[in-house]
Amino acid sequence: xxGSRDMLPLALLFGLCxxxxxxxxxxxxxxxxxxxSCTLAGRVxxxxxxxxxxxxxxxxxxxxxxxxxxxAGTTDATTASGRLTERDIxxxxxxxxxxxxxxxxxxxxxxxxxxxxxxxxxxxxxxxxAESARLGPGxxxxxxxxxxxxxxxxxxxxxxxxxSRLAHLRAVSAVRLALAAAPAYAAAGAFWRGERRxxxxxxxxxxxxxxxxDAEVHWPDGAPVGFAGECWAIEAELxxxxxxxxxxxxxxxxxxxxxxxxxxxxxxVPGAPPRHARVxxxxxxxxxxxxxxxxxxxxxxxxxxxxxxxPPGADLDGPPGRAGGRAR
Amino acid sequence: MIRRYLGLMALLAxxxxxxxxxxxxxxxxxxxxxxxxxxxxxxxxxxxxRGGWPPRRLYRAALACLxxxxxWLxxxxxxSRSAxxxxxxxxxxxLSSWHxxxxxxAALAAATIAPVAIPLGxxxxxLAWSRRIYVMxxxxxxxxxxxPAAFQARQWRHQVRTARARIAAPGSVPLVSRRGAIxxxxxxxxxxxxxxxxxxxxxxxxxxxxxxxxTTGTGKTTLLLRLWAGFLTQGLQxxxxxxxxxxxxxxxxxxxxxxxxxVADRVRRVLRGAGARFTAVWPDEASLSLxxxxxxxxxxxxxxxxxxxxxxxxYYTDVMEAIVDLAVGAPGGPPASAAEFLGxxxxxxxxxxxxxxxxxxxAALLRSASRHVPDIALRxxTLFRRLGPGxxxxxxxxxxxxxxxxxxxxxxxxxxxxxxxxxxxxxxHYAAHGPGTGRxxxxxxxxxxxxxxxxxxxxxxxxxxxxxxxxxxxxxxxQGLAPDDDDRYRLAATADGGIWLLRTPYPEPVTALAGEQPxxxxxxxxxxxxxxxxxxxxxxxxxxxxxPALIRRLDVGQAAYIYRGGVTFVQVKRLVAAPAALAAAPVAGLAPxxxxxxxxxxxxxxxxxxxxxxxxxxxxxxAGVSGLGAEPAAEVTALLxxxxxxxxx
Numbered sequence: 012x013x014g015s016r017d018m019l020p021l022a023l024l025f026g027l028c029x030x031x032x033x034x035x036x037x038x039x040x041x042x043x044x045x046x047x048s049c050t051l052a053g054r055v056x057x058x059x060x061x062x063x064x065x066x067x068x069x070x071x072x073x074x075x076x077x078x079x080x081x082x083a084g085t086t087d088a089t090t091a092s093g094r095l096t097e098r099d100i101x102x103x104x105x106x107x108x109x110x111x112x113x114x115x116x117x118x119x120x121x122x123x124x125x126x127x128x129x130x131x132x133x134x135x136x137x138x139x140x141a142e143s144a145r146l147g148p149g150x151x152x153x154x155x156x157x158x159x160x161x162x163x164x165x166x167x168x169x170x171x172x173x174x175s176r177l178a179h180l181r182a183v184s185a186v187r188l189a190l191a192a193a194p195a196y197a198a199a200g201a202f203w204r205g206e207r208r209x210x211x212x213x214x215x216x217x218x219x220x221x222x223x224x225d226a227e228v229h230w231p232d233g234a235p236v237g238f239a240g241e242c243w244a245i246e247a248e249l250x251x252x253x254x255x256x257x258x259x260x261x262x263x264x265x266x267x268x269x270x271x272x273x274x275x276x277x278x279x280v281p282g283a284p285p286r287h288a289r290v291x292x293x294x295x296x297x298x299x300x301x302x303x304x305x306x307x308x309x310x311x312x313x314x315x316x317x318x319x320x321x322p323p324g325a326d327l328d329g330p331p332g333r334a335g336g337r338a339r
Numbered sequence: 340m341i342r343r344y345l346g347l348m349a350l351l352a353x354x355x356x357x358x359x360x361x362x363x364x365x366x367x368x369x370x371x372x373x374x375x376x377x378x379x380x381x382x383x384x385x386x387x388x389r390g391g392w393p394p395r396r397l398y399r400a401a402l403a404c405l406x407x408x409x410x411w412l413x414x415x416x417x418x419s420r421s422a423x424x425x426x427x428x429x430x431x432x433x434l435s436s437w438h439x440x441x442x443x444x445a446a447l448a449a450a451t452i453a454p455v456a457i458p459l460g461x462x463x464x465x466l467a468w469s470r471r472i473y474v475m476x477x478x479x480x481x482x483x484x485x486x487p488a489a490f491q492a493r494q495w496r497h498q499v500r501t502a503r504a505r506i507a508a509p510g511s512v513p514l515v516s517r518r519g520a521i522x523x524x525x526x527x528x529x530x531x532x533x534x535x536x537x538x539x540x541x542x543x544x545x546x547x548x549x550x551x552x553x554t555t556g557t558g559k560t561t562l563l564l565r566l567w568a569g570f571l572t573q574g575l576q577x578x579x580x581x582x583x584x585x586x587x588x589x590x591x592x593x594x595x596x597x598x599x600x601x602v603a604d605r606v607r608r609v610l611r612g613a614g615a616r617f618t619a620v621w622p623d624e625a626s627l628s629l630x631x632x633x634x635x636x637x638x639x640x641x642x643x644x645x646x647x648x649x650x651x652x653x654y655y656t657d658v659m660e661a662i663v664d665l666a667v668g669a670p671g672g673p674p675a676s677a678a679e680f681l682g683x684x685x686x687x688x689x690x691x692x693x694x695x696x697x698x699x700x701x702a703a704l705l706r707s708a709s710r711h712v713p714d715i716a717l718r719x720x721t722l723f724r725r726l727g728p729g730x731x732x733x734x735x736x737x738x739x740x741x742x743x744x745x746x747x748x749x750x751x752x753x754x755x756x757x758x759x760x761x762x763x764x765x766x767x768h769y770a771a772h773g774p775g776t777g778r779x780x781x782x783x784x785x786x787x788x789x790x791x792x793x794x795x796x797x798x799x800x801x802x803x804x805x806x807x808x809x810x811x812x813x814x815x816x817x818q819g820l821a822p823d824d825d826d827r828y829r830l831a832a833t834a835d836g837g838i839w840l841l842r843t844p845y846p847e848p849v850t851a852l853a854g855e856q857p858x859x860x861x862x863x864x865x866x867x868x869x870x871x872x873x874x875x876x877x878x879x880x881x882x883x884x885x886x887p888a889l890i891r892r893l894d895v896g897q898a899a900y901i902y903r904g905g906v907t908f909v910q911v912k913r914l915v916a917a918p919a920a921l922a923a924a925p926v927a928g929l930a931p932x933x934x935x936x937x938x939x940x941x942x943x944x945x946x947x948x949x950x951x952x953x954x955x956x957x958x959x960x961x962a963g964v965s966g967l968g969a970e971p972a973a974e975v976t977a978l979l980x981x982x983x984x985x986x987x988x
Binding site: 157161166167168186189190192193194195196210211213236237238274289291293294299314317318319320321322 | 579604614616617972974975976977978979981982983984985986987
């Protein structure tokens, strides 16, 4: 074509602009639209992108869900191909939120046998997402590494579980599993907001004289339960405190009006609706009398304090393999 | 003879005029012949003038076009299969463009000549713009002698406008650059520093001492927030990569009051976005324990917190030191709280404590000084009452990524000085002996003038490097840096991380630290009002690198960064914090709180609750919360029973 050579410089200039823009803003381009590269494995166009950038859209749905349905997704293609399934992501988020879990609880989350759970966790270890160790007698513990937390997009500090907190961590995980096993929980689409997430949300509230519950359970508005829209505080009590201290904690939780991390002036605003509609205490046999007496010391709000026993398998030295399984 | 002379003179004038016309015609011919290049150059110079760009930017743009030229030449070589054709391609393109213009295809002509005209025009424009700047800086350009000054003032405005546009563009000014430098904002102008679009401070420079001076309302807090957030972000990134220690930011806000609380809230939200998980606000929401100091340091700190007299009053100082030493170093170990320490400041308690064998010397000392013990106890009781519970624990600097310490330097200078002294001693101990040896610490002292009288920060300044501790001092003026000139110069001269100057009425001592550079003074001959000729003389003089007059005129959000004999004027990019958490929406039908209740919120002295119960507002019943009556309670019970079994008896 006679005129094609004349158009060549313009075409080159245009092409240069296009290629320059695409290379300068790859992540923005990836996040801005439905990027096929993030969904079609094997055709990774932006293979140079950080892993988090490519995984964020995938994580988002699980991240927002309060349900622990780690068994969803493929069952065997977990990490053999180096990719994470939805089950892995849900389980990783569970582990991240609970600080650390023991093998039997991980198996309960994944809804697989302990041997299979161990193999899946080994895949996480190979990917650098998780770490495991026998921190005491019993089954091994699993927790996320910095890389794993980063891949999940969670702003938590990566640390191995403290030995002094193992019993408490196991108890809280057992409580969450037991609650999640209730049909009403799944039907309502409730959201578990663990202590780790609360602390992360609270940001610079360290050294405060305020108490952070072990978890919050949010019941979404419109859920098919009578308490839709409520927020519950969850407390797992293993060892008895003094009655005065327990009552003070109950009072603080029930009187709180602001979210954790809000300015101090909004934490307890007189006249504002309380943040927690009720507080649920899951107690060991040792702590039960103290908690009951503390509740009795709060006559005005005793109806908002629920006391139950810890579910079976919540004890650190309890029979393995029964955590999370409610005695039905 | 005269006629011939006049004729000769006329001939010479005509020849001169003809030569001048010939030169102009030749230049015009060149400009017209190279019209595409001339056009691009003219556009480039106009843009550079409007944007206040340095010529380097045009050169860089010309260089960036070279790949396009190379691709174009390669394409020509491939299609024509002739190197000669490729070499002659610019000429052919030029020729073709004229033909296309003649044929009425201006757009096609522009596309044809663009690969040649754009880089060449940019380079020519850069040269022309460089010459323009040079003649203006040397004072030899312009119609009037005041033209260079007007040009400089206009260029400053243009540069500021460009910098503001740059920081307003979303995503154009990141907090940390790819190379890990903290980006303070957009560069307005540099002198002695390399030209750049963004003002970047390497992380290691934040690990050195810095000084920030600026009056209220000039954007000092915005600048400091950016530096602090950058320090934490980059420090945490390095720590996560295993290339550095975990950062710790400690801010002493020595102003106090409600304004400091607002700043603290903003700092917390900004630092939260920067990666800090915990920002402790002292003493409102967190505390530190003075009593964790070793006994010797505790004694020194306690004594330093009390103001002593001089002359004959030195005797009482010695007595106080002896008694405090006895109370702290009692056989039972050092005190663990202020109350315990005050309890020990009792002649009877000390007498019993040192009654055992082996304490004869201390007992004798106590006997001679026992009559002063009540006075000393009174002074410390007063001190602790004024200090509040913030130093009585529990807590340590290691508990948070950042500490924002509010000292009431405006309302109670003496208490603020004592608090500052204690906090700095605690931090020095933490950095030198505690877990802080494994952290990279930045101590920022804002409004330093409030505590500069008794806080010998320059001592910490000089030995801080070995502790891994960097100090950043900010004040409203040069005079606010320290009580006397020696200390001020000591602070400023050892600020090897640089000095940030915002608008301040007396910048000369600081700008002098930036040094001087050669400049030209040019005079021009007056030909008659209002005509000046282009003849004159120039002389070299030493001009300050940082112009004090310019610093006096800085606008809000503009700062001059002085470092290593150069200065960079920066338009600071404001960090936008995450919005504050909002209180839950009021329940429908709930009446707004009465005024008395609002007043109660401002001053919340709560009445003690019933015995065995914590005080506080009345706790509503469950039904009152959910408004759903007994049905939800039954449903809750059913759910909990299903998940955990029935409530134990």
